Amino acid sequence: MSDWMAHSAGWDGTWQTMRAHTSAVSEGARERAPSFLREDAYLAGLFHDFGKYSPVFRMRLQGEASGLDHWTPGAFALLKNGLSEISALVVHGHHVGLAAFPQIDVLRHQYQSLERRELTLQLSDMKSAALAMHGDGLVPSGSPARTRLTKNVAGMLDVRFVTSALVDADHSDTAFHFTGVERTNARLFDIDKALRNLQSTIRRKQKGQMASTVGDLRLSLRNAAIKAAKGPRGLYALEAPTGAGKTLAMLEFALRHMKQHAGEKEAFRRIIVVLPFLSLLDETVKEIRGALGKEAADLFEHHSVAPWRDVSGEENMRGRERAEDWTAPIVITTSVQFLQTLFANKTVPLRKLHSVANSVILMDEVQSVPRPLALATMRALARLASPEYGCSVVLSTATQPEWEAHAHRFGEGESPFQPLAIAPRSLGLFDKIDRFTVDWSRTEKPIDWDALAEEMIAERRVLAIVNLKAHARQLTEAIQNAGWEGPLLHLSTNLCPAHRKNMLERSEVTAGDCLFVATQCVEAGVNLDFPVVYRAVAPLESIVQAAGRCNRHGNGRGQVRVFMPNEERYPGKMYESASKEALKWLQINGGELDLRDPAIFSGYYARLDSLSDAPLTKQELEEAIRTADFPKVAELYRLIDEQDVVHVAVPYEGAPDVPAVLTAEWFRKAQRFSVSASRKAVQASLWCRPISEDRRWWQVTDPTGYDPDLLGLKLDAELPIL
Incomplete structure (x- = not known):
């Protein structure tokens, strides 16, 4: 021995x-x-x-x-x-x-x-x-x-x-x-049973959409996905209008694609769904679980507010194990978790990465990838979709970036970036939507919050989306001051995740009089449907996302009204540049932009790509890649810059008490009851104090510092958010 x-x-x-x-x-x-x-x-x-x-x-x-x-x-x-x-x-x-x-x-x-x-x-x-x-x-x-x-x-x-x-x-x-205990493997789902369950779900949905524009649109997209699933492993692009049923279409593509390649030496092992915003997760998980039934029993959510984090015992232990190895048959996670793992250098996030090989990866709202990270992201995804890794990667959005036009910049030795179209533009999917008209006239002259409040009150059921949390609060207060007595809702990341979830479950969200003011956190994946939507001037892709909340089910014709706020401010230089480019593109096109025309976005993205202050990469990042500097790449490839951001534990219903000694269990539970805010704004607050040694976690010590009914966290200075 x-x-x-x-x-x-x-x-x-x-x-x-x-x-x-x-x-x-x-x-x-x-x-x-x-x-x-x-x-x-x-x-x-x-x-x-x-x-x-x-x-x-x-x-x-x-x-x-x-x-x-x-x-x-x-x-x-x-x-x-x-x-x-x-x-x-x-x-x-x-x-x-x-x-x-x-x-x-x-x-x-x-x-x-x-x-x-x-x-x-x-x-x-x-x-x-x-x-x-x-x-x-x-x-x-x-x-x-x-x-x-x-x-x-x-x-x-x-x-x-x-x-x-x-x-x-x-x-x-x-x-x-x-x-002495071996880790148990997650149960793999039966592809045939999963497909049958999905098809039953789709048939039920189609019964309520017969002879409707929306029903026709979703059927066309589904047929295109079924046809594309017979294709080879590799990169795919799915460009379809909001409300076209992309979630179920992608899911059916994934299942049929897995079945198509089941007999190969290395079959597909799992589906990984990647979503950019926490606001997308609840709806997507609910839709997939409902569609697959028992075959989604081992679906695993990996994000900061995943349900397994709030429990103890065996379920929590099993969740932590799955977060370490990603061996579940369906993994639903965030863009931050997935993409930053592809560029990580630490062993904790990297441990699960080997499970990504031979997966079908469904990336929704791909336009949300920050522009300075786009070129690096494209190369990583192309590598995953190469024969060596055996993945198929679907890039889904209503406004597909023209990424392939930049593949020549990859450099020697990178995998090619040539996505196959799941729904080619020749299908005319965008021509099938006629749910709303867009009024651009309010971009010509700024409108103040009081005037906008009066317009919204006259409509009685309206969604207004603005760019800043401060603007959302100011518009909400203007509506209150104008004497509106009906339901008034406010949604921004000044509300903790538990508060936002409860807000979206209120009955007023789905029917009846309701004035709803929000930041862009509602623009993707949140199932809102309003006959009138106001959108502050923003990048064109954000305006399209806002329009997706208008007359979502095709009942008559809705109205989208794009406006310039009296106080023209944006959350960041790049967002501002893209917003102003959208206005220039509007002027070039005679004051009208048809949001149903994909060619409009091709021209818009081409203009964005020519801007020096909206680059597709960072010189420092490219140098770190060229020298294989793993720590520097991990430092620079961050979807969210959290250097000056702190987490504030708020006194919302159900929040855990702050213990004398902070524990890992408390941090897990506190995620759902915390708000991210700028360090400077929190430090200046009268009702916040630090509770962790690194001063990354703070606590609201005065109940007046958090409004549980409407506005959430109250700070004198506010952090612009995306």
């Missing part, structure tokens, strides 16, 4: 040998990795604990040493022997996170701990450690397809997938050693 140990006494009192642990991890990593990276993953598994063949590490297991670096020796051995730069990066980073490649490359010539820790092996110990490893029968059995790292988005993604395979295999084997 080997004298070298990987772990101290486990659940049954026995120590785990290096032979047992390394064998399990190397094989486990190889099984988890995409086929073309399996030898890199196997090598990473073999060498990940190479530094434990050391008397110093034996002292660590006996509690006689600490703060050791056991990962650098393995990375050094891989580099020195020319085995795999990918594996070397992964071995070094499997505890401390992926480093910049130039730092790792230094190890070829200068053996040292990059983290300034005591190394478990010195150079003079390397030979004896290698002999011990060979004595355990741990010898490389194959060679990777390539030994050198490709320094681009595709190459860096390969490193992250190998990291994921290694970390999950390592953590799983270690957990089993200490607990």
